[in-house]
Amino acid sequence: MKFVFAPDSFKGTLSSEQQIGILKQKAQEIFPEAETVGVPIADGGEGTMRAIWNTAGGKLKKCRVTGPLGAAVEAEYLILDEDRVFIEMAQASGITLIPYKSGNAGKTTSYGTGELIRNALEAGYRKITVSIGGSATNDGGAGMLAALGVEFYSKDGERFIPVGETLGNIEKIDCSGILSEMRNASFCVMCDVTNPLLGIQGATYVFGPQKGASDRDLEILERGMVHYAEKIEVLCGRKVSEIPGAGAAGGMGAALLAFCNARLQSGIQTVLEMVDFETMIGDADLIITGEGRIDGQSVCGKVLDGIGTCGKKKGIPVLALAGAMGEGAKAVYDCGIDSIMTTQNSPMCLEEALKQAEMLYADAAERLFRILRAGITINKKNIQ
Structure with missing residues (x-):
């Protein structure tokens, strides 16, 4: 099994590299045999x-x-x-x-x-x-x-x-x-x-x-x-x-x-071409991307749009791990994003969420991989 991690930065809190490090750690805990590949992604903004x-x-x-x-x-x-x-x-x-x-x-x-x-x-x-x-x-x-x-x-x-x-x-x-x-x-x-x-x-x-x-x-x-x-x-x-x-x-x-x-x-298209993203995901089973806040603007030529479109073209599922969802967030489903998970795990103000960004991200990553493992188990039972 191969996972490709291609997140945008959470502006002011988590860099793409930090997210990739957390995703790799949590993936290995839940899927110890999985191959993981990380590529920092940006769409023309910070990073x-x-x-x-x-x-x-x-x-x-x-x-x-x-x-x-x-x-x-x-x-x-x-x-x-x-x-x-x-x-x-x-x-x-x-x-x-x-x-x-x-x-x-x-x-x-x-x-x-x-x-x-x-x-x-x-x-x-x-x-x-x-x-x-x-x-x-x-x-x-x-x-x-x-x-x-x-x-x-x-x-x-x-x-x-x-x-x-x-x-x-x-x-x-x-x-x-x-x-x-x-x-x-x-x-x-x-x-x-x-x-x-x-x-x-x-x-x-x-x-x-x-x-x-x-x-x-x-x-x-x-x-x-x-x-x-x-x-x-x-x-x-x-x-x-x-x-x-x-x-x-x-x-x-x-x-x-x-x-x-x-x-x-x-x-985003320029960056994806420069890193040869389509070749990188050629044999991937799952792509995980994300950004600090997903809303209606996330489909306007931004990271989720580019990553989701690439995944959709190759028939690879794409999940988004984000800090929050705003109005119009579900529009990303139309450009190849299969589902969204947010990092907040309880009611909290923005300042608190920013201070705990790394811990919240790690918790959400673990939950994501546990859900994925449960889905794979269900699929195996149905095949049998």
């Missing part, structure tokens, strides 16, 4: 760079950059070869770098991600892949653009670096000072969502609440984003706001499309 590094190798370069709320943070990017680098937005502008707080969505900046890109370009790398999941921002990528030399001016003629709550103050965008190395660079963007920039399914209304936006904040942020979209579309000459993925990372997708002529592609 994607490490997942690729574990598989493809390369060299990590450390940089000190501007964090989401302006304080300096240590970040890394991955050098793949003499021309290619991989940059993870969550390293510099990620939501896990700051505590959740009401109002943050309007104040956070993507400037640090721009500093990572600038560092790589100035070091001579010209093929830039950027994963943009797990961001703390809703600034439309304006901070990133400012770090690359784009200048923003208010109606009073003052230069400033916009954040979400000040996008509506942009009167003029000047691209004349953009980093010269950009001319010969190509950008590929790993994107884990397909949301447009604007509207009820756009960057602000879908992802803003996760980043600290209240209902009133959402209205202000959306008005600013509409204004910003008009400005950048005049400059680039195309309707980037309607392109699927433009709303990713608080509008970072739109900025990369408009100013970097970037190519957007599915984050």
Whole structure:
């Protein structure tokens, strides 16, 4: 019997590697003869760079950059070869770098991600892949653009670096000072969502609440984003706001499309191709995946969607072990996930669940394998 473990990280608590370690331990306790294979998986958000590094190798370069709320943070990017680098937005502008707080969505900046890109370009790398999941921002990528030399001016003629709550103050965008190395660079963007920039399914209304936006904040942020979209579309000459993925990372997708002529592609599909996942599961009997919270968004090009689809294609059952289930979670059943088990084993608040994440995960993993063993026993009896 062969089990393949391919979980996404539980943001802020358990890494993919930690989960794989627990799953292997519990599998061996219940199924001592089983073969287990673990592969850390990410879809373009936090942990994607490490997942690729574990598989493809390369060299990590450390940089000190501007964090989401302006304080300096240590970040890394991955050098793949003499021309290619991989940059993870969550390293510099990620939501896990700051505590959740009401109002943050309007104040956070993507400037640090721009500093990572600038560092790589100035070091001579010209093929830039950027994963943009797990961001703390809703600034439309304006901070990133400012770090690359784009200048923003208010109606009073003052230069400033916009954040979400000040996008509506942009009167003029000047691209004349953009980093010269950009001319010969190509950008590929790993994107884990397909949301447009604007509207009820756009960057602000879908992802803003996760980043600290209240209902009133959402209205202000959306008005600013509409204004910003008009400005950048005049400059680039195309309707980037309607392109699927433009709303990713608080509008970072739109900025990369408009100013970097970037190519957007599915984050999870890229990672699965890089680790040759289909070959890995060829002789598997079961796949176990998961993420911190499964809800209706889990089917929009995210890890469960990609893993479930691969399993379904090969006729392999796929189970999801998650921290919690939210509204619309059962939609993952349509993309190849056979069932979901959550880690919470009693009524508890979120803070308590986060503190006990490792213990709760181990308990849930054991319960999952015990149920699986019972099912196998029933099947054997029926065959006999």
